[in-house]
Amino acid sequence: MQRSEIIDVLQSNPSPNQILVSGWVRSFRSNRFIALNDGSTIKNVQCVIDFENFEESLLKKITTGAAITVVGELVKSQGQGQSVEIQVSNVEILGEADPEEVKLTILSPKKHSLETLREQAHLRIRTNTFGAVMRLRSKLAFAIHEYFQKNGFYYMHTPIITGSDAEGAGEMFRVTNLDAKKPPLHEDGSVNYKQDFFEKETNLTVSGQLEAETYAMGLGKVYTFGPTFRAENSNTSRHLAEFWMIEPEVAFNDLAANMDLAEDFIKYVIQYAIDHCQDDLEFLENRLLEEEKNKPQAERSEMSLRNKLRFVLENNFVRISYTEAIDILKNSAPNKKKKFKYLIEEWGADLQSEHERFLVEKHFKCPVILYDYPAKIKAFYMRLNEDEKTVRAMDVLFPGIGEIVGGSQREERYEVLKKKMEVMGIPEEELYWYLDLRKFGTCVHSGFGLGFERLVLFVTGMGNIRDVIPYPRTPGNAEF
Numbered sequence: 092m093q094r095s096e097i098i099d100v101l102q103s104n105p106s107p108n109q110i111l112v113s114g115w116v117r118s119f120r121s122n123r124f125i126a127l128n129d130g131s132t133i134k135n136v137q138c139v140i141d142f143e144n145f146e147e148s149l150l151k152k153i154t155t156g157a158a159i160t161v162v163g164e165l166v167k168s169q170g171q172g173q174s175v176e177i178q179v180s181n182v183e184i185l186g187e188a189d190p191e192e193v194k195l196t197i198l199s200p201k202k203h204s205l206e207t208l209r210e211q212a213h214l215r216i217r218t219n220t221f222g223a224v225m226r227l228r229s230k231l232a233f234a235i236h237e238y239f240q241k242n243g244f245y246y247m248h249t250p251i252i253t254g255s256d257a258e259g260a261g262e263m264f265r266v267t268n269l270d271a272k273k274p275p276l277h278e279d280g281s282v283n284y285k286q287d288f289f290e291k292e293t294n295l296t297v298s299g300q301l302e303a304e305t306y307a308m309g310l311g312k313v314y315t316f317g318p319t320f321r322a323e324n325s326n327t328s329r330h331l332a333e334f335w336m337i338e339p340e341v342a343f344n345d346l347a348a349n350m351d352l353a354e355d356f357i358k359y360v361i362q363y364a365i366d367h368c369q370d371d372l373e374f375l376e377n378r379l380l381e382e383e384k385n386k387p388q389a390e391r392s393e394m395s396l397r398n399k400l401r402f403v404l405e406n407n408f409v410r411i412s413y414t415e416a417i418d419i420l421k422n423s424a425p426n427k428k429k430k431f432k433y434l435i436e437e438w439g440a441d442l443q444s445e446h447e448r449f450l451v452e453k454h455f456k457c458p459v460i461l462y463d464y465p466a467k468i469k470a471f472y473m474r475l476n477e478d479e480k481t482v483r484a485m486d487v488l489f490p491g492i493g494e495i496v497g498g499s500q501r502e503e504r505y506e507v508l509k510k511k512m513e514v515m516g517i518p519e520e521e522l523y524w525y526l527d528l529r530k531f532g533t534c535v536h537s538g539f540g541l542g543f544e545r546l547v548l549f550v551t552g553m554g555n556i557r558d559v560i561p562y563p564r565t566p567g568n569a570e571f
C-alpha cells in the first residue's frame with residue numbers, strides 16, 4: 092500500500108478506501124487519540140483507535156516520539172479541530188521511544204525554552220516551532236532562486252576556499268592541512284605556507300562578491316547563494332560564524348538600480364512566503380503573540396507577524412543618505428538624553444545596530460535604505476563619489492533586525508581602485524585579477540549581499556539567529 096502524506100490526507104474527503112500514513116507520535120490521549128505528524132505540514136492527523144481491538148502490549152508502545160505506521164479509513168471527524176480523521180484498523184510500531192528517556196528530552200510534551208531546544212538541536216526539528224521555521228526557510232530559499240531565475244539571472248557557484256579577503260576586514264577562518272604542532276617554518280620563524288596544500292595562505296570565504304563580479308562581466312546578471320564564514324567575535328542574536336548569503340551582481344546597474352533590485356527582490360520573497368506558508372506563518376504569529384505577553388507593553392510589537400510582512404510589501408522603503416541619517420540621529424531624543432550606548436557626535440561615525448533600529452523602528456517606522464556612507468567605514472571596492480568623502484554604498488535596514496542587506500556600486504575606475512587598495516593595504520598581487528576587470532572593458536556595475544538567516548528571522552518573527560539555522564556556529568559552539 093502506498094504511503095500518503097499528512098498534508099494531502101488533511102485536504103482529502105472522507106472515503107471508504109484504506110489509506111496508510113507514517114509519522115511520529117506527538118501525543119496519545121485516553122488510549123484512543125493519536126496525534127501523528129510526518130513533517131509535511133505543521134498539522135497533525137488525528138488517528139482514532141478502538142483500544143478494545145488492539146493488544147495492550149502494542150498500545151503501550153504508542154508513545155510520544157515513537158515512529159509508527161497506521162492504516163485506516165479517512166472519516167469525517169466527530170471532534171473539533173479537524174474535519175477528517177483516520178479510523179485506525181492497523182498499527183505498526185516502526186521505532187519505539189522509551190517514555191522514561193523521552194521525559195529527559197525536549198520531545199516530552201511540555202514547554203521548553205528556546206535555549207533548551209538549542210542544546211538538543213538534533214531533536215528540535217520535531218517541535219512545531221522548528222518545523223514551521225525550517226519549512227519556511229526551505230520555501231524562502233526556493234523563492235530566492237525563483238526570483239532570480241525568472242528575472243534572467245544566472246546562478247553561479249563561487250569558491251568556498253579562497254586566498255582573498257573580499258571584505259578586507261581580516262575576519263577569516265584559515266584553511267590549512269599543515270601539522271598544527273610543528274608547521275614548516277621560514278628562517279624568521281613564520282609559518283611557511285608554500286608547503287601547505289595550496290602552496291599559499293587560504294581561508295574560508297567571507298563573501299563571493301569579488302568572484303561574482305568577474306562573472307557579471309561576462310554573463311551580465313548573476314547571483315550566488317552559498318555559505319560564508321566570519322571569524323568575528325560577535326556574540327549577538329544577529330551574528331553567526333557560518334551563515335548563508337545571497338549576492339546578486341549586475342553589469343551596467345548603478346546604485347539607484349541596485350536599490351530597486353534589492354527592494355523588489357525582498358518584496359517578492361516575502362510575498363512568496365505569505366502565499367505559500369500560511370499554516371506555518373499562522374502558527375508563528377501566535378507563538379510570537381504568546382511570547383510577547385511576557386514583555387512589558389512598550390516592548391511589544393504594534394503589529395502581528397503577518398501584518399508586519401504585509402506592511403513591508405505595501406510601503407516603499409525610505410531612501411536617505413548617511414548624512415541625512417546622522418542629522419536625524421544627532422538630534423534624536425535618545426542621543427540628547429544619552430540613551431544610546433554609542434552617542435552620535437559627528438559625521439563619520441559608524442552606525443551601530445541601536446542607531447539603525449532607531450531609524451527604522453522609531454523614526455521612519457518602515458524599512459530604510461541608507462546610502463552614500465563615508466568611505467572610511469566601508470570596504471575598498473565601493474565607488475567613490477565626486478565629493479571624494481563618501482562611497483556609493485547602501486544598507487537596507489529592517490525593523491527588529493537592523494542591517495539585512497549590504498551592497499554598493501563598485502569602483503570601476505582602474506586608477507582609483509588601485510590607489511584605494513594601496514591606501515587600505517590590500518596587496519595588489521592577490522587581487523590582480525580583480526583589477527584586470529577594470530582594464531578590460533570596465534563598466535558601471537553593482538550588487539549586494541542579503542544575509543539569508545536575517546531574512547528568515549524577519550519572516551518567522553524569531554528573536555535569535557541561532558534558531559533559524561539547523562546547526563548554528565557561533566563563538567565557542569560547533570556542536571553537531
Ligand code: 4AD
Pocket residue numbers: 257258297298299300321323329330331332334336338339494495496497498499538539540541542543544545
Ligand atoms: O554587509 P556585508 O558584510 O556585505 C558583504 O559581504 C558584501 N560583499 C555583499 C555584496 O555586496 N555582495 O554582508 C552582507 C549581509 C549583511 O547585510 C547581513 O545581512 C549578513 O550579510 N551578514 C551576516 N549574517 C549573519 N551573521 C553574520 N556574522 C553576518 N555578517 C553579515
Ligand code: MG
Pocket residue numbers: 494496497
Ligand atoms: Mg554590512
